[in-house]
Amino acid sequence: MTLSMYQASAPVFLRGLESLSAILNKAAAHAEAKKIDPAVFINARLAPDMFALARQVQIASDAAKGCVARLAGADVPSYPDTETTFPELIARVEKTITFVKGFSAGQIDGSEDRNVTLKMRGADRTFRGQAYLFTLALPNFYFHITTTYDILRHNGVELGKSDYLGAL
Amino acid sequence: MTLSMYQASAPVFLRGLESLSAILNKAAAHAEAKKIDPAVFINARLAPDMFALARQVQIASDAAKGCVARLAGADVPSYPDTETTFPELIARVEKTITFVKGFSAGQIDGSEDRNVTLKMRGADRTFRGQAYLFTLALPNFYFHITTTYDILRHNGVELGKSDYLGAL
Numbered sequence: 001m002t003l004s005m006y007q008a009s010a011p012v013f014l015r016g017l018e019s020l021s022a023i024l025n026k027a028a029a030h031a032e033a034k035k036i037d038p039a040v041f042i043n044a045r046l047a048p049d050m051f052a053l054a055r056q057v058q059i060a061s062d063a064a065k066g067c068v069a070r071l072a073g074a075d076v077p078s079y080p081d082t083e084t085t086f087p088e089l090i091a092r093v094e095k096t097i098t099f100v101k102g103f104s105a106g107q108i109d110g111s112e113d114r115n116v117t118l119k120m121r122g123a124d125r126t127f128r129g130q131a132y133l134f135t136l137a138l139p140n141f142y143f144h145i146t147t148t149y150d151i152l153r154h155n156g157v158e159l160g161k162s163d164y165l166g167a168l
Numbered sequence: 169m170t171l172s173m174y175q176a177s178a179p180v181f182l183r184g185l186e187s188l189s190a191i192l193n194k195a196a197a198h199a200e201a202k203k204i205d206p207a208v209f210i211n212a213r214l215a216p217d218m219f220a221l222a223r224q225v226q227i228a229s230d231a232a233k234g235c236v237a238r239l240a241g242a243d244v245p246s247y248p249d250t251e252t253t254f255p256e257l258i259a260r261v262e263k264t265i266t267f268v269k270g271f272s273a274g275q276i277d278g279s280e281d282r283n284v285t286l287k288m289r290g291a292d293r294t295f296r297g298q299a300y301l302f303t304l305a306l307p308n309f310y311f312h313i314t315t316t317y318d319i320l321r322h323n324g325v326e327l328g329k330s331d332y333l334g335a336l
Contacts, residue, residue: 003171003280003298012302046214046322112171125336130171134180139333142310149311150318154214165307168293 005112006105009071009133013064013100013141019166020060020145021093023152023159028086030157038086044151053151055081057089060144061096067137068100070116071129072107173280174273177239177301181232181268181309187334188228188313189261191320191327196254198325206254212319221319223249225257228312229264235305236268238284239297240275 031038045052051059058081069076077099083089111129118125118132127136149164162168199206213220219227226249237244245267251257279297286293286300295304317332330336 003173003176005171007298008171008176008302012306015303016307046318047324050321120336127336130175134176135183136333136336138180138306139184139310140329142307143314143317143329143332146311146314147318150214150315153218154322156215161308161311164311165304168288168295168304 004105004109005071005129005133006103006108009108009137010068010100010103010105012138013068014097015166016060016141016145017064017093017097017100019164020057020148021090021097022166023145023149023163024057024086024090024093026159026163027152027157028090031086034156039084041152041155041157042084042086042089044155046147046151046154050147053148054083054089056144056148056151057092058083060141060148061092063137063141063144065096065099067133067141068103068108070118071111071114071133072103073111073114074103074107172273172277173239173297173301174271174276177276177305178236178268178271178273180306181236182265183334184228184309184313185232185261185265185268187332188225188316189258189265190334191313191317191331192225192254192258192261194327194331195320195325196258199254202324207252209320209323209325210252210254210257212323214315214319214322218315221316222251222257224312224316224319225260226251228309228316229260231305231309231312233264233267235301235309236271236276238286239279239282239301240271241279241282242271242275 027041031041042054043052066076083092114129116127116129116132149159153159195209199209210222211220234244251260282297284295284297284300317327321327
């Protein structure tokens with residue numbers, strides 16, 4: 001079977017989002033077991049001028065929903081970015097999973113050359129669909145999932161690479 | 169133009185490796201400007217049981233060279249993993265770039281269903297080429313580049329998201 005834009009996007013985002021949800025569930029369980037205020041993890045960051053964990057999760061969600069919607073030529077839903085607890089962040093990820101699952105291969109396949117226009121630093125930038133997926137959306141998605149993982153590992157949550165990669 | 173296995177792998181790895189090289193160059197310049205022993209960064213890690221920076225770079229290199237070689241049905245070169253300085257790590261990344269550039273689209277295209285067999289925890293595991301690329305090689309590659317970036321940001325190196333994503 002020949003690779004398609006759908007196969008290179010929706011199921012790839014879904015795998016990552018499922019891992020992100022599982023990682024956040026483990027972090028919530030860790031906080032409860034160790035009697036640590038979950039806000040300590042939610043607000044943790046690796047450098048003073050990096051985003052805290054909650055924002056990392058929100059941007060991973062945005063990367064996934066934005067990419068599948070734009071490739072399909074659909075509107076990108078705006079989520080309010082108000083999550084401050086593990087259950088809220090997990091719900092955000094689950095909502096994103098449901099959204100991504102709503103797209104069929106037929107809506108995304110053939111989007112290699114579809115123009116995708118984004119606001120970047122206040123200006124419109126247009127990318128070909130394929131370049132958008134591989135040079136922006138996927139690297140950005142993995143950046144924010146990995147940094148969520150790294151923040152939690154740095155703060156003592158017991159996670160392993162298999163939590164990030166998912167079942168193989 | 170229809171998406172192909174080559175387009176989804178070699179140029180994607182090359183972009184990430186170029187960014188990794190640029191990030192390591194900035195880290196080396198930072199260490200020199202601040203008169204900090206570069207080994208402090210090379211040996212830094214985010215948790216006691218996570219890999220230090222040097223190993224993160226080596227695994228990112230391995231993910232890239234292993235993936236393009238396996239998709240092409242070629243032998244995977246073994247690099248000795250002896251790098252202990254920024255110039256050596258940068259040379260490792262540049263050597264990986266040269267290796268990846270040695271593959272043509274014709275060698276990798278059509279590898280969607282090629283069997284790829286890996287040793288994982290001592291046992292052989294076989295994947296379809298497409299599943300190997302999207303569920304293992306690319307997520308693993310981005311994990312180790314992002315964690316390299318996160319280690320350096322955590323240690324005060326001035327980097328931004330554009331250093332990770334590269335020119336858009």
